[in-house]
Amino acid sequence: MNNFDWLIGTWQTKQRKRKPLRGSDEWESTGGTLTCHNLFDGAANVDEVDLPGFGFKGVSLRLLDPTTQEWSIYWVNSRNGQLALPPVIGHFENGVGEFFSDEDYEGRPVRVRYRWSNITEKTARWEQAFSTDGGETWETNWESDFWR
Template sequence: MAAHTAARKPGIGDFDFLVGTWDVTNRRLLSPLTGSDEWEEFPATTVCHGIAFAGAANVDEITFPTKGFSGLTLRLFDPVGEQWSLNWANSSTGRLFPPVVGRFDSEGRGEFHGDDHHEGTPVVCRFLWSGVTAVSARWEQAFSADGGRTWETNWTMDFRRRPDAEAV
């Protein structure tokens, strides 16, 4: 997590750790919200760039070589609400999905929520960021079809910084 100074608003720079090139191991539930426990595992590579936005934005592109699509995340910090919006698009649909919004806590765990749909079913979507170090991080996605009372994790990503990629 980025260190905060008196002049820097809390939350600014929270995603600075992600700038660079990462190898990613994905585990994705094949049939979310069906009671299935069948998972698939596949690789990805992501490259994240900071934007000259005073630590309040970054963008990454993730490539899934065995899946035939890529994704893009734009992260923006709202200094008034002191929270981040994470905005995802993938090359399969060419559309921006509804954002998830939230923040990191004092322990370095980020939690973000937003309303979405999965195959026609309204869901609350949750992203969690945890285990952030200079060389690793974990992201997971979960859906709730009951307004957030119960959650089903359906996708995890374990990030490993490329040895030749410098940490920020």
């Protein structure tokens, strides 16, 4: 079994997000659906998330490097149609997946972390967090709960 095999299929989701790096406690939320498809016998997958309350759809593409056993995760949304680069890269350990990249956010260098946790056949949680101090502290700016 590959690390993302559990994600294949259709999920309901509740998404919460806030503007990053502003110290805001104002979260906006919406419900939606996510549908994930397996590719390359489990060494890749693609999902589409439909978030009508946020006014966009998004696509994640995950690719497994067979040599390093690390996943690269790419993201694009329907608002701008531009692939977010670089991908976050990482792996699962003890049932938790952590994936990182170094990016620029509004002119500031940030470390980005995606974290998958609470994974069962019927539930999962995803979070995105930013760090401006090289990963010493993190500010979560997006939370997603999934169920089926």
